[in-house]
Amino acid sequence: AAGSRIITNAHRINQGQMPMMEEDAPLSDFYFIDREEPERTAATLLQMVRDRIPSKFQVHPILDIQVLCPMNRGSLGVREMNLTLQNALNPVRHGDVVAEKFGWQFRARDKVIQTENNYDKEVFNGDIGQISSIDPIEKEIKVQFEQRKVIYDFGELDELSLAYAITIHKSQGSEFPVVVMPVATQQYMLLQRNLVYTGVTRGRKLVVIIGQKKALGMAVNNSKNASRYSGLLHRLRAGS
Numbered sequence: 001a002a003g004s005r006i007i008t009n010a011h012r013i014n015q016g017q018m019p020m021m022e023e024d025a026p027l028s029d030f031y032f033i034d035r036e037e038p039e040r041t042a043a044t045l046l047q048m049v050r051d052r053i054p055s056k057f058q059v060h061p062i063l064d065i066q067v068l069c070p071m072n073r074g075s076l077g078v079r080e081m082n083l084t085l086q087n088a089l090n091p092v093r094h095g096d097v098v099a100e101k102f103g104w105q106f107r108a109r110d111k112v113i114q115t116e117n118n119y120d121k122e123v124f125n126g127d128i129g130q131i132s133s134i135d136p137i138e139k140e141i142k143v144q145f146e147q148r149k150v151i152y153d154f155g156e157l158d159e160l161s162l163a164y165a166i167t168i169h170k171s172q173g174s175e176f177p178v179v180v181m182p183v184a185t186q187q188y189m190l191l192q193r194n195l196v197y198t199g200v201t202r203g204r205k206l207v208v209i210i211g212q213k214k215a216l217g218m219a220v221n222n223s224k225n226a227s228r229y230s231g232l233l234h235r236l237r238a239g240s
Contacts (some may be wrong), residue, residue: 001033005030006207008202012196013220027064031202033210038075041211042084045182049207050088057206059178061089062111063130068166068199070190076182081165086110089164097134099141101157108134112143112162113163113170122148126170128163168199172186179203181217184212191219 005028009019021032021163031046034043046069054061067085071077090109092098099106104111114127129145139154152160168181181199183191200207206212207217 007204010197010200013193013200016193016220018198018217018220018225020179029206031206031208032213034213036209038182038186038211041076041182041184042080045081045180045210046084046088047223048210049085049180052156053178053180055207057178059189059205062109062164064177065161065180066171066178067180067182067203068168068202070163070168070195071180072167074184074186076184076186078165078167081182082126082162085164087164089099097136097138097155098214099134099154101154104162105162106131106134106141106157106162108132111163112160113166114159116159116163125149126172126174128166129176148149168195168202171202172198174202174203175204177204178206178208180208180210183209183215185212185215185218191215191222193223195218196220 005020009030020030021030025050025132033044035044040187047068049061049065053065054060057139059065067081069076069078069081074078074080077138085109090107092107094227096107108131112129112131114123114129123145127145127148129143131141132144132149133142135141141152141157142149143160157210179199179202181196183196185191196216
């Protein structure tokens with residue numbers, strides 16, 4: 001990948017330098033889109049994933065593009081992004097059967113991630129697949145993983161989550177054709193160099209970062225590990 005901006009910028013980030021981000025670069029494999037407000041970041045992210053990236057780079061919005069978020073919570077977190085992207089990329093069609101679990105709705109064609117190891121089914125934490133069918137009579141969901149289909153009873157749906165967006169942490173060890181990452185100062189507790197580096201290096205063909213340049217700078221300059229915040233995060237969540 002000679003001349004790859006992904007590789008160049010991954011090295012720069014790893015060394016504590018801001019990535020190169022010329023706005024008017026010709027067809028590149030790395031883009032930064034400057035958005036100050038989280039609402040505009042979310043709107044731009046949706047537009048990029050649904051329309052602009054598939055059109056310009058001939059990729060599939062569900063199968064090829066992976067949104068990676070630093071956090072689960074917040075307007076740019078995994079939960080909100082999954083709801084937004086599910087409704088935009090895979091709205092309920094006439095005659096669709098849906099399954100619900102813990103307030104989440106699963107639909108045929110949804111991208112999902114296995115959230116724990118299941119040795120009986122031979123699917124493991126972090127495996128990503130797509131729901132191929134939902135059977136309301138048998139109360140079963142079939143998920144197509146890379147090589148095979150796996151059947152889940154409705155009672156086993158706590159092992160699955162929507163995966164239009166996943167945390168950067170969950171993405172470790174995986175690669176995707178296209179990675180899109182929102183960055184904002186609201187995520188300040190998890191804005192760290194190693195997380196941004198991990199996110200950028202997940203993308204094979206294209207990486208797009210959307211958000212505040214200040215937030216990206218905070219992350220690149222912060223070489224502390226996230227683990228020191230885990231106790232504080234736990235206490236904050238317990239009190240929320």
